[in-house]
Amino acid sequence: MDIQLSSSSVVLQTVEKIGEKIVEKNATDISLDRISVKELEAIPKGVETDVFRSLQYVPGVNFTADLSARYYVRGGDSNQNLVLLNGANVYNSFHAMGLFSVIDPEMINTMEFYKGGYTAEYGGRLSSVLNLITKDGNRTRYSAKAASSFLTAKGVVEGPIPNGSFIITGRESHSTSVLKNFFNEQTAPFNFYDASFKVNFSNPDFISGSKIIFHGFLSNDKLEFNSPLREDYNWSNNIFGFSWFQVYDIPLYSEISYTTNNFLGKVNPNLSSARGKESKLNEHKIDMKYNYILDNKNEVSGGLQVTVLKAQLFMENYLGAYSDINEKGINLSVFAKYKLLQFDEFGLDLGLRYNIAGLTRAGTGFIEPRVSLTYTPNPVIAFKVFWGRFQQEITTISNENEVINVFEPYILVPEYLKTPEAEHYNAGITFYFTDKINLVSEVYYKKSKNITEINYDKKYASDYDLISGEAESYGFENDLNYSNNFMHFSVGYTLAYSYKTVNNWKYYPKYDSRHTLNCALEVNIGGGWKSMLTWTYKSGLPYTPIIGYYDKLFFNPSAFNTNIYDNYFPYSVLGDKNSTRLPAYHRMDIGVSKIFDLNYFRATVDASITNLYNRKNLFYYDRSTGERINMLPFFVSVNVKVEI
Amino acid sequence: MRIKYILFVILIASMFISCDDNFSPKAPYDERYTLNCIIRGDTSFQVATTYISYDVPGIDPYENKEYSFIDGAFIRMWRGNDEISIFKDTIMERTNQSRFNTDIKYYYINGFVPNEGDSLEIEALLPNGRRLRSHTKIPYGVKRNEPNSDMIITRSSKGYVKTSWFIKDQNQIYLPKLYIDYLENENGVNIRKEKIIPWKKLKIDDAVKYLYPSPSADYFIEYEVNIINEAMENLSENESENDKFTIISAILELSIFDKNLTTYYFTVGLDDNSFAVGLDEGDYSNIENGFGIFGSYFTQKFKIELSKPYVNSFGYIFYE
Numbered sequence: 009m010d011i012q013l014s015s016s017s018v019v020l021q022t023v024e025k026i027g028e029k030i031v032e033k034n035a036t037d038i039s040l041d042r043i044s045v046k047e048l049e050a051i052p053k054g055v056e057t058d059v060f061r062s063l064q065y066v067p068g069v070n071f072t073a074d075l076s077a078r079y080y081v082r083g084g085d086s087n088q089n090l091v092l093l094n095g096a097n098v099y100n101s102f103h104a105m106g107l108f109s110v111i112d113p114e115m116i117n118t119m120e121f122y123k124g125g126y127t128a129e130y131g132g133r134l135s136s137v138l139n140l141i142t143k144d145g146n147r148t149r150y151s152a153k154a155a156s157s158f159l160t161a162k163g164v165v166e167g168p169i170p171n172g173s174f175i176i177t178g179r180e181s182h183s184t185s186v187l188k189n190f191f192n193e194q195t196a197p198f199n200f201y202d203a204s205f206k207v208n209f210s211n212p213d214f215i216s217g218s219k220i221i222f223h224g225f226l227s228n229d230k231l232e233f234n235s236p237l238r239e240d241y242n243w244s245n246n247i248f249g250f251s252w253f254q255v256y257d258i259p260l261y262s263e264i265s266y267t268t269n270n271f272l273g274k275v276n277p278n279l280s281s282a283r284g285k286e287s288k289l290n291e292h293k294i295d296m297k298y299n300y301i302l303d304n305k306n307e308v309s310g311g312l313q314v315t316v317l318k319a320q321l322f323m324e325n326y327l328g329a330y331s332d333i334n335e336k337g338i339n340l341s342v343f344a345k346y347k348l349l350q351f352d353e354f355g356l357d358l359g360l361r362y363n364i365a366g367l368t369r370a371g372t373g374f375i376e377p378r379v380s381l382t383y384t385p386n387p388v389i390a391f392k393v394f395w396g397r398f399q400q401e402i403t404t405i406s407n408e409n410e411v412i413n414v415f416e417p418y419i420l421v422p423e424y425l426k427t428p429e430a431e432h433y434n435a436g437i438t439f440y441f442t443d444k445i446n447l448v449s450e451v452y453y454k455k456s457k458n459i460t461e462i463n464y465d466k467k468y469a470s471d472y473d474l475i476s477g478e479a480e481s482y483g484f485e486n487d488l489n490y491s492n493n494f495m496h497f498s499v500g501y502t503l504a505y506s507y508k509t510v511n512n513w514k515y516y517p518k519y520d521s522r523h524t525l526n527c528a529l530e531v532n533i534g535g536g537w538k539s540m541l542t543w544t545y546k547s548g549l550p551y552t553p554i555i556g557y558y559d560k561l562f563f564n565p566s567a568f569n570t571n572i573y574d575n576y577f578p579y580s581v582l583g584d585k586n587s588t589r590l591p592a593y594h595r596m597d598i599g600v601s602k603i604f605d606l607n608y609f610r611a612t613v614d615a616s617i618t619n620l621y622n623r624k625n626l627f628y629y630d631r632s633t634g635e636r637i638n639m640l641p642f643f644v645s646v647n648v649k650v651e652i
Numbered sequence: 653m654r655i656k657y658i659l660f661v662i663l664i665a666s667m668f669i670s671c672d673d674n675f676s677p678k679a680p681y682d683e684r685y686t687l688n689c690i691i692r693g694d695t696s697f698q699v700a701t702t703y704i705s706y707d708v709p710g711i712d713p714y715e716n717k718e719y720s721f722i723d724g725a726f727i728r729m730w731r732g733n734d735e736i737s738i739f740k741d742t743i744m745e746r747t748n749q750s751r752f753n754t755d756i757k758y759y760y761i762n763g764f765v766p767n768e769g770d771s772l773e774i775e776a777l778l779p780n781g782r783r784l785r786s787h788t789k790i791p792y793g794v795k796r797n798e799p800n801s802d803m804i805i806t807r808s809s810k811g812y813v814k815t816s817w818f819i820k821d822q823n824q825i826y827l828p829k830l831y832i833d834y835l836e837n838e839n840g841v842n843i844r845k846e847k848i849i850p851w852k853k854l855k856i857d858d859a860v861k862y863l864y865p866s867p868s869a870d871y872f873i874e875y876e877v878n879i880i881n882e883a884m885e886n887l888s889e890n891e892s893e894n895d896k897f898t899i900i901s902a903i904l905e906l907s908i909f910d911k912n913l914t915t916y917y918f919t920v921g922l923d924d925n926s927f928a929v930g931l932d933e934g935d936y937s938n939i940e941n942g943f944g945i946f947g948s949y950f951t952q953k954f955k956i957e958l959s960k961p962y963v964n965s966f967g968y969i970f971y972e
Binding site for chain 1: 675677678679680681682683684686688689690699701703704705706707708710711712713714715716720744746748756758822823852854856861863866911915917918920935943944945
């Protein structure tokens, strides 16, 4: 018998192994989501893969619109979220006025997201911590990647250097016509870029057991109409840092780092009728952390953090009253932790953070105890609880009534207000049904006081910019995951309640959604093909109803006249704030990618459809014309990536 | 496997098509009233209006074709403790009938000249018994900052002509207007006229656009000499005989808004950033029990001399 064999090729699944923490079963990690780069890529990309947008699939995280990457965690405002990039605080971390984060996923190595219950080494925010660590770069060979989407072109170069490695990333917008989908067909001539670098060096002949890292991150956004009658926007972030990790002969390691951050946000009105605004932040931060491992596996750690922050702001509010703020604060805080890890079934993280000197006078002396506990009686189930106090000394002057907020300047909490603080109570159960299926369920209760709210009644420069209020939120979150070699499926459901009380008026904040359901499916179809599907359902967000209209007297700003005879236009009479609900939001995105392995390079082509069934999710009604503005429509996008 | 998967996705997607729902952003209608009155410092004819709120079947307020003016309101205004003025109602022809095809209605008083510092109170008693009340204070005038102002325009004036003034209240805004005060001889009779001078001249896409000042908190204004010269030339653009024009002077007219009008102006006269989308915009009003504005502005004039050689250089007669 003569059987002829024909040749065929099989493309194996890509395996990209990057630094990954091994999670012990007694790890005190309640409310912590570790999001891998692989998980980011398992979400249909849409216009651009986005680190912040990927958070919307995490139970407990809320977004108010497709058009904004701002996120709200367990009933907290967006300014209560700390974003750390290699230890540096990132302020206003958005491109294109909030559409995307400035963080290019290509540069990210690990992404830890605490929805609350973060332990004592983190401070300064009331709601969440997103800790991003960038890649070190390839230590064995030089490589390069180039990618292009409808919006940006980007590149990555990495490779070894003597006793270390480097990585450089860069991304720049090349066309913004796709952004019309986001801005209701309005032309948005954005021009933005971001770039990062990281160099690490580890030479036993220099300092034995050390690793030294230099890193930097730059981003810039411009929106210029090239018309003296239109306003111009300019945003930039410049972050540079240095870290020195040291492992000693005894079981002690330390990390000393310095970071500096310069942020500038400016609205130049030119000769338009827009209002000029300018926000500048300059921060220098020194972090020192020590961790000692005892013979019984328990750990003792402590640290010191010094932050010098200068905040300058000039802006006018809608009543024409200006704010001219120029202030500087120095924060000196220490933390100490004891981690009980000697028992396999039981883990305890007992910590304390103390503000020796606050950025603000009122913040000095605040004590933040944190307790996190994990009990794993058997391999199938783990119980976790957390209690802790948190303080925040910086805030933003942001207008909560804006559904798209393009200017959110950070300032120190003013002296006339008490420092915002919060308490978190979290409890959870994790079920490991099999090695492929797990379910994480958590309940939380968060009570915040002295939170800052914009003073909408500020009429004169001497009036206060902010007033204080209280917030309360609680909820129940569930995250079910199933994975095998060919697919990954996850379902997240959140039942959440959040309230704010300001001026003795209790209302639902704009991001309060009662039910949220997220489904994500990734299937490795074979032959280099992969497909992704996500579906999100969110019950309606709060909305202030219209109870009628009246004809309001308007003035023409460019040629003021006092024609009060007939210069009237309809204006809405509003009911109680956020007292009704918008219709439910739901959207399905799908994506498909194909890897082409060629001789010297590999190409990945990725196509995705946003809003597959073209659901008309209501964004808002233009109150003056009654025009209904919907969120993202059905649209197709394509990304191409080439790796050498 | 691949085909089954694609079919599965299409099946799921089709389940949601035509899921769009009807939603109304409105709650039951609740009646409200407005009173508007801006006391002008440049005239003795003062106007007030009253309106009632309305609802429309849909969500486009322009669907309303019914003029919502409130007839029969009894509007009184007090100056200090003793002087009282009662507004009368009247009508005027509406030129723009795109929304309403009725005449424009309003209330007025004649012969009321506001003085700086006057305290005014207004009350509108509506036919249904509702009372809308408010008060305001006519702002004080300002003093020209002469050392920092150009007092005369001559042939050698270059660059900008500046006028600045001393600010008494940080919470007020100012609206400047520069014009040429002149006489034009029409059939042997000198008629007094004014030619308003633009503040900026812009060239956008080969088209020339003139800008005029907007109210602002600035305590000075600068006009380009070139634009003033152009306005001087344009005075006689339809006339061949330049000696029909006698130039008296340039006048900088400054309107000073009171605090209420200043705040109201910022809510309706200025845009916020155009990409910011506000939903629950604040609605400033100083009317008790209703919406609207009771404000005032005081107007004063600063003379800027024009030198004789400067006036003559355009072929006009210098007023002596």
